[in-house]
Amino acid sequence: MAVATRPSCAASELIAKGRESAEFLRALLGQQPAAAGDEMPHGIWNLTEQILRCCDRALAALQDGIEDAASDARKRKPEPDTDDLRMTSSKRMRGSGGERGTRVEKKWTMEDGYIWRKYGQKEIRDSKYPRLYFRCTYKEDHGCLARRRVQQSDVDPSVFLITYFGEHTCCSDNNVDDVLAPLVINFGSSSTRDGQPSGSPWPSCDDDGLLVSETSEIYSLSEGEDLRSDKGNMTDELMENSTPVPELEPETEGMGLPQPWWEPLDGCLDWELGNDILFDFGEFISYDYLSLLQ
DNA sequence: GAAATTTGACCAGA
DNA sequence: TCTGGTCAAATTTC
Numbered sequence: 552m553a554v555a556t557r558p559s560c561a562a563s564e565l566i567a568k569g570r571e572s573a574e575f576l577r578a579l580l581g582q583q584p585a586a587a588g589d590e591m592p593h594g595i596w597n598l599t600e601q602i603l604r605c606c607d608r609a610l611a612a613l614q615d616g617i618e619d620a621a622s623d624a625r626k627r628k629p630e631p632d633t634d635d636l637r638m639t640s641s642k643r644m645r646g647s648g649g650e651r652g653t654r655v656e657k658k659w660t661m662e663d664g665y666i667w668r669k670y671g672q673k674e675i676r677d678s679k680y681p682r683l684y685f686r687c688t689y690k691e692d693h694g695c696l697a698r699r700r701v702q703q704s705d706v707d708p709s710v711f712l713i714t715y716f717g718e719h720t721c722c723s724d725n726n727v728d729d730v731l732a733p734l735v736i737n738f739g740s741s742s743t744r745d746g747q748p749s750g751s752p753w754p755s756c757d758d759d760g761l762l763v764s765e766t767s768e769i770y771s772l773s774e775g776e777d778l779r780s781d782k783g784n785m786t787d788e789l790m791e792n793s794t795p796v797p798e799l800e801p802e803t804e805g806m807g808l809p810q811p812w813w814e815p816l817d818g819c820l821d822w823e824l825g826n827d828i829l830f831d832f833g834e835f836i837s838y839d840y841l842s843l844l845q
Numbered sequence: 846g847a848a849a850t851t852t853g854a855c856c857a858g859a
Numbered sequence: 860t861c862t863g864g865t866c867a868a869a870t871t872t873c
Contacts, residue, residue: 668848668849668850669850669851670850670864670865670866670867671851671852671864671865671866672850673862673865675862675863676861676862676863682863682864684864684865686865688849700864
């Protein structure tokens, strides 16, 4: 089994490296407009965002493949000696009530705009990092049954595998704005309470203010488990327009959608000749501008 | 002092 | 019996 998954892990690392480079490029670009004395061309933003998006999807697809392989292998022959493979599809992945969760992968941050209260932590076999258990802070105030489980990835410690269980019923009343507002635009520095992220033992994206990525997949979603179906329209619109201006990157992508948003290669390679992106790039890029980046 | 976090214990499922 | 999930008392932080 390890034979089948190790190359995937290597590929994941390579893609992650490429992604880091793209992030760095984006950070550099973000610092340039003032120096260049002109507004950042959207085409360049689009390109960097496209690169990041492709990397995210590739990583998500690879991760999915790794976990599928692990699951299949365990069905055939349980082997506890796989350091980089974790139990991800067994019944234990589900909530105690047998419910199924929505899994989200996040980089650098485990924040999602909701206010969570940590109620448990558990060392997990085959995992270097403990698993954290959170419930909605409004559980007692509003009877909100939403829970989430956060696991730091062994392969890429900057990635948090977050699984959501239950629905946020706390968002249906007057405090919906308070709760959901940070979801729309979240650069990771959005505080959830008194400027402090709830239950974040690891450095979040506060340092650079960037919500680096979020890939998501519907682990197994049944009707009524859609955590944020009220965001579906917004997500669809963003996906259609495919204008990945960073501020508009929705944290909720995929969480409440019936299908994974990162369909393989979907929208990854749409910088064709005559495409606006290329037009913008060719129109705005210059050697002078590039020299500023060095 | 209140709220949040930590952590050991307990419980349930495989 | 082992492992993951949750509880709840103790501890920490604000």
